[in-house]
Amino acid sequence: MKRLLSTIFLISSLISYAEGFELVTLGSDGGVFDGNISGYLLKSKSEENFVALDAGTVLPGIKKGLEKNSFKNITIPKDTEWNDIGYIFREKIKGYLISHAHLDHISGLVVSSTEDTKKEIYGLKSTIDTLKNNVFNWQLWPNFANEGEGFKLNQYTYKELSPLNEVSINGTTLKVRSFPLSHSNYESTMFLIENNGEYLAYYGDVGPDKVEKSNGLDESFKVLGPLLKEKKLKAIMIESSFENSKQDKDLFGHLTPKWIDTELENLERYSGKGNLKGLNIVITHIKPSLKKNENMREKIEKELVDNNRFGVQYHFPVQGDLLEF
Template identity: 45%
Template sequence: MKHVLAKAKWLLCVALFFVGSAHLQAQTSSTAPAFEVVVLGDSGGIQDGNLSAFLLRSLTEPNYVALDAGTLVNGINQSIKQGAFSELTIKEDKKWGKAGTILRQHVKGYLLSHAHLDHVNGMLVASPEDSKKSIYALASVNTMIGETYFNGKAWANFSDRGIPPLLNKYHVVDLLPGTSTPIADTELSVTAFSLSHPVESSAFVIEHGDDIFVYFGDTGPDIVEKQGKLDAIWTYLAKQVKHKNLRGMIIETSFENERPHNLLFGHLTPALLMGELGRFAGKIGGEQPLKGLNVVISHIKYSLAKNVDPRAKITKQLNEANDLGVNIIIPQQGQKFQF
């Protein structure tokens, strides 16, 4: 009995070590990883300093693109503390330090899914000390960012478009839905798709050679939104996976299953996410075609309420509903993953 308890204790320690590790290789096969993701911000909602933002790069280069930028500098600092950039060759600029060097030299652009503040705040407040780079978004998203923030009132216009004076730090690039666009100063390309949300949101299919990674901004499910936007993405991806490697996706799950559909405000629950992934699997065909797919959960809403832990409940509901065999990953700020 003592031997069994000792072994169980050892296994628990090992599990806790990997959960807390800043560097996780999220793979289910012997295939070498192709992408690296650093979690700058994992949460949705009200906790400033930890809002939706990820860095992604191909492992063949040292340059990242930011997937949303709700939290930026604080996320980089937290990631440095956890060793997330330990494998990155950094020539630290004496003036800017390590965090400044990463932001200014290694983050080459922003893919912004939509204009809500919890997805762009980090970029806005970092802009005075950022370097020149491009903002990639659907046209409506870029227009809203210019009108709402880069207007000389809410914030100085650091872009090269819109209300003067233009500070010309950020080059604004309108993405055409369904059309591949190269991301400057990286080896990556991106194809954008529209998502259903109170303002237009976006999904980004990012490619490097034959490898694909997908990032979803905030999105409601098709059965609620009635616009078929996720169906269009699943159809596209189902065709792509026949000749390319889908390495993983980041997709939101903001609320628990108990949330009424009329109060989702363009977001997903565990049950709704699994329903959408099931429709994706159906388009691919075969038995468990998504088995082992890395699915990183973003935008879990933080709550100030006492004795409420949305992250724990959503994790439980996702695992209970996971009959597709996908690899569900609940990220934490500062972690690094390889896919």
């Protein structure tokens, strides 16, 4: 009987541990077409509440996700007064993790704020200060937050994150730690999201450490390496804004496939040789081209896949897509 109970306990523990994440792509591009830029929804598979990872696009992405059945695990009450887009937006997104306050990462949050509900906005001090002083200030936009200039509508509550300190995301089972990054000498963020012992790393815009003369990526890899070695890291989301032909002087704080390869080599130093094999890497922030007969997404995908010497699993989601890890 004791052996049976121990077996049941072990199985139940494994089931509760292996929850995993669901990721819905609200906006996959790094510009220049509005309506599909820099935004994702993340949740644990064991719950229905999301946190947004940046918010360049929000409502158009929810609409596309519904069309693709990417919210198949969300129960929408029949008696709600809201349509499906409104219900998910108002009721199921519990907060926003903003990596930095550049327009292509916040425009969806700002424009849709007039129909939003009370939520938290999480970010490093530099991000919160920009939102407070330059966005929700009654000049660019009404002050929907709890701090800043003029009358405060108190719809959003700023939650300033301290680097490395873990914070619970209200309304979800998720927790987050923040890591400063350099984005053309402007501060961006890597968010390390944890749920019941499993992790997902989301990088905002970031340039190569060597080009940026920074150690932001290196410092984050020191934390990710052991998690990867222990098989606790489910996925990394990181940008490749440009193709390999882009010169370093023109990167302006972004990555290319060759620089991703270089940075993965550094990550392997901290995780151990061979431990990157099978790692899910979601490529974000691909900048579309306006040139004839040039598909930047296809070009970047080919450059990454053809030089995949670490055996990682690359993903290239487009708007509305659901990924499960």
